[in-house]
Amino acid sequence: MKTFVYIDHFKGDVQPASWEALGLAKSLGTASAVVFGSGVEAVAKAAFEYGADEVWAADDSALADYRAEAYASTLSALASSQGPDLILFPTTTRTRELAAMTAVDLTTGVLTDISGLEADGDQLVATRPIYEGKVLEKTICSGKPVMATIRGRAFPKPEPDPSKSGTATKVEVKADALTNVEGYSASESAVNLGDAGVIVSGGRGVSNNPSLQPPAGMDEKQAELWRAQQGFAFVTQLAQVLGGAVGASRAAVDAGYIPYSHQVGQTGKVVTPDLYIACGISGAIQHLVGMRNAKVIVAINKDSDAPIFKQARYGVVGDLFQIVPALTEAFRKKLGK
Amino acid sequence: MKIIACIKQVPDSEAKVKAEGGKVSWGDAPLVINPFDEYAVEGALQQKEANSGSTVTALCIGPESAKEALKHALAMGADDAILVSDSALNELDTAGAARVLAAAIQKIDGVDMVVFGRQTLDNGAGITPAQTARILGWPMLGLAGQIKAQDGSVTVERVIEEGRQSVSAKLPVVVSVVQSIGEPRYPSFMGIRKASKASIPVWSLGDLGMSAPESVVKRTELLNPPTRETAVEIITGDTPQAIAETLVDKILAEKVL
Numbered sequence: 001m002k003t004f005v006y007i008d009h010f011k012g013d014v015q016p017a018s019w020e021a022l023g024l025a026k027s028l029g030t031a032s033a034v035v036f037g038s039g040v041e042a043v044a045k046a047a048f049e050y051g052a053d054e055v056w057a058a059d060d061s062a063l064a065d066y067r068a069e070a071y072a073s074t075l076s077a078l079a080s081s082q083g084p085d086l087i088l089f090p091t092t093t094r095t096r097e098l099a100a101m102t103a104v105d106l107t108t109g110v111l112t113d114i115s116g117l118e119a120d121g122d123q124l125v126a127t128r129p130i131y132e133g134k135v136l137e138k139t140i141c142s143g144k145p146v147m148a149t150i151r152g153r154a155f156p157k158p159e160p161d162p163s164k165s166g167t168a169t170k171v172e173v174k175a176d177a178l179t180n181v182e183g184y185s186a187s188e189s190a191v192n193l194g195d196a197g198v199i200v201s202g203g204r205g206v207s208n209n210p211s212l213q214p215p216a217g218m219d220e221k222q223a224e225l226w227r228a229q230q231g232f233a234f235v236t237q238l239a240q241v242l243g244g245a246v247g248a249s250r251a252a253v254d255a256g257y258i259p260y261s262h263q264v265g266q267t268g269k270v271v272t273p274d275l276y277i278a279c280g281i282s283g284a285i286q287h288l289v290g291m292r293n294a295k296v297i298v299a300i301n302k303d304s305d306a307p308i309f310k311q312a313r314y315g316v317v318g319d320l321f322q323i324v325p326a327l328t329e330a331f332r333k334k335l336g337k
Numbered sequence: 338m339k340i341i342a343c344i345k346q347v348p349d350s351e352a353k354v355k356a357e358g359g360k361v362s363w364g365d366a367p368l369v370i371n372p373f374d375e376y377a378v379e380g381a382l383q384q385k386e387a388n389s390g391s392t393v394t395a396l397c398i399g400p401e402s403a404k405e406a407l408k409h410a411l412a413m414g415a416d417d418a419i420l421v422s423d424s425a426l427n428e429l430d431t432a433g434a435a436r437v438l439a440a441a442i443q444k445i446d447g448v449d450m451v452v453f454g455r456q457t458l459d460n461g462a463g464i465t466p467a468q469t470a471r472i473l474g475w476p477m478l479g480l481a482g483q484i485k486a487q488d489g490s491v492t493v494e495r496v497i498e499e500g501r502q503s504v505s506a507k508l509p510v511v512v513s514v515v516q517s518i519g520e521p522r523y524p525s526f527m528g529i530r531k532a533s534k535a536s537i538p539v540w541s542l543g544d545l546g547m548s549a550p551e552s553v554v555k556r557t558e559l560l561n562p563p564t565r566e567t568a569v570e571i572i573t574g575d576t577p578q579a580i581a582e583t584l585v586d587k588i589l590a591e592k593v594l
């Protein structure tokens with residue numbers, strides 16, 4: 001099988017699931033990495049190290065910003081001329097669009113967010129979650145090439161081999177963008193929930209510590225936000241000791257404790273870390289659908305009846321303001337940090 | 338501006354959904370407007386308010402019963418609604434849905450902006466907006482947390498993994514929205530009355546001058562996810578430190594770190 005793997009990156013930072021896609025492609029046959037952007041030599045080099053048999057690079061100032069139309073036209077033209085059997089993408093905000101448009105150009109289909117892919121004779125059968133992961137479907141694409149975006153952390157990540165190298169082949173650029181990128185502001189904190197092995201999340205409970213006295217002169221809402229900041233500081237310290245990311249419930253996001261990019265759940269991100277620690281989160285179904293496939297779930301909640309305990313492997317019924325810092329300290333000791 | 342909001346009807350997010358006899362079942366859970374599409378309607382209504390003389394039309398492909406989802410959009414404040422319904426549309430894949438939506442948008446004529454939700458709860462592909470844009474040949478402004486239209490162009494704040502990007506394009510455009518666009522308004526009493534009386538036109542594929550798009554993506558099997566052992570072990574101890582020590586040992590023994 002001849003597979004193209006689109007390496008998704010933002011200003012040179014590669015979305016790690018791109019390498020997982022490359023690993024999957026290698027397990028199926030030959031794997032060609034596809035890299036678009038401006039000044040992407042380092043990404044192309046990394047693609048060789050992660051095992052690409054060849055690299056196709058469109059390195060052009062017209063592609064400096066990801067813009068769906070130009071990227072899709074460039075990819076469609078490349079795929080038409082090279083005829084891969086399969087194009088794989090990591091599932092990201094960009095690739096959903098890029099794959100969608102390219103599939104229209106090539107009159108084929110996209111299997112999104114797949115967590116499994118098997119070859120059944122010539123036929124590729126993908127497994128993907130539907131109804132928020134309450135059900136799984138097996139699905140096939142009769143068009144050519146088959147296109148699929150893979151869920152992060154669903155496939156093994158290959159080890160890079162620095163001794164591997166090669167020369168990228170130049171791809172002809174189709175610069176028919178219809179949009180302009182006017183500006184960019186980075187997230188307040190780097191959040192890559194999809195790739196995190198450990199996530200520590202805070203909910204509405206992070207503001208609930210009446211014994212914390214806010215500075216004088218704050219109104220009620222300000223005091224709540226101030227308490228939430230203290231709560232999230234504890235959550236963040238625990239995440240840091242574990243080398244993990246900080247997540248949140250929607251209630252915490254809506255109350256303004258933390259930006260939306262941290263939200264886990266139905267209208268936020270679906271995550272599958274090895275360890276998920278929920279602090280002061282009740283466990284509403286819309287939150288659970290976002291995290292219940294985590295390998296080990298730990299819940300810290302005051303209320304022993306909170307539904308989150310039904311999903312958890314371990315639970316502590318108690319005040320997060322006491323338990324979370326104690327946990328940080330205990331991990332720090334045991335992990336020797 | 339002439340604005341369209343694309344909405345789908347799906348089982349409520351609280352529903353217990355299962356694979357049963359080769360079909361998806363959600364028991365007696367109600368069918369509702371796709372939660373992400375409530376944000377689409379909200380985004381469309383915000384644009385109507387910000388640009389005088391605008392109208393919002395809710396557009397849905399679905400069975401006759403999907404009129405209920407369209408009525409929700411009307412009750413929120415949409416001016417009118419159109420249902421595309423045809424027995425030939427039962428097995429649509431996303432590209433097919435995009436073709437039908439694009440044809441309907443072209444038939445409506447003179448459209449300036451089409452607002453989509455981020456993704457459906459049932460299929461969850463999140464690709465229909467970009468496919469529709471590609472078929473129409475219009476720019477795609479995806480995952481907007483904020484929309485501003487001015488002098489024939491539109492700028493959105495796009496929410497991506499790495500932060501926010503400000504992206505602009507000339508009308509007509511396709512936009513998809515995320516939760517940051519703002520909480521969907523509740524239907525007003527007047528809105529509900531208007532919606533209950535509304536007669537919603539139903540377009541067939543014949544009305545759109547097309548035949549049923551062929552599906553390239555097909556489901557071959559449905560599975561229930563493996564049920565996991567969920568018995569929780571509650572960790573107790575005399576002090577937070579004692580609890581923490583025990584819990585850390587348990588977590589380390591899981592070998593997930």
Ligand SMILES: Cc1cc2nc3c(=O)[nH]c(=O)nc-3n(C[C@H](O)[C@H](O)[C@H](O)COP(=O)(O)OP(=O)(O)OC[C@H]3O[C@@H](n4cnc5c(N)ncnc54)[C@H](O)[C@@H]3O)c2cc1C
Nearest residue numbers: 203204205208249250251265266267268280282287302320
């Ligand atoms: C269409 C739709 C989409 C949604 N999408 C999402 C989504 O993507 N993500 C999401 O999370 N939610 C989502 N929700 C909201 C969801 O229904 C819940 O409202 C939300 O998850 C609740 O957040 P929470 O658990 O932080 O707050 P609460 O339900 O208020 O729970 C707070 C918990 O903290 C505990 N607590 C309080 N103080 C302490 C303390 N000091 N120590 C320990 N525990 C404490 C309480 O016992 C309680 O269990 C959605 C809802 C709808 C309708």
Ligand SMILES: Nc1ncnc2c1ncn2[C@@H]1O[C@H](COP(=O)(O)O)[C@@H](O)[C@H]1O
Nearest residue numbers: 343344398453454456457462463464465
């Ligand atoms: N049957 C449909 N009718 C109208 N709009 C739809 C339909 N299916 C999908 N959409 C729109 O496309 C978005 C993304 O859908 P999906 O690609 O299925 O996740 C939804 O949030 C809707 O705005």
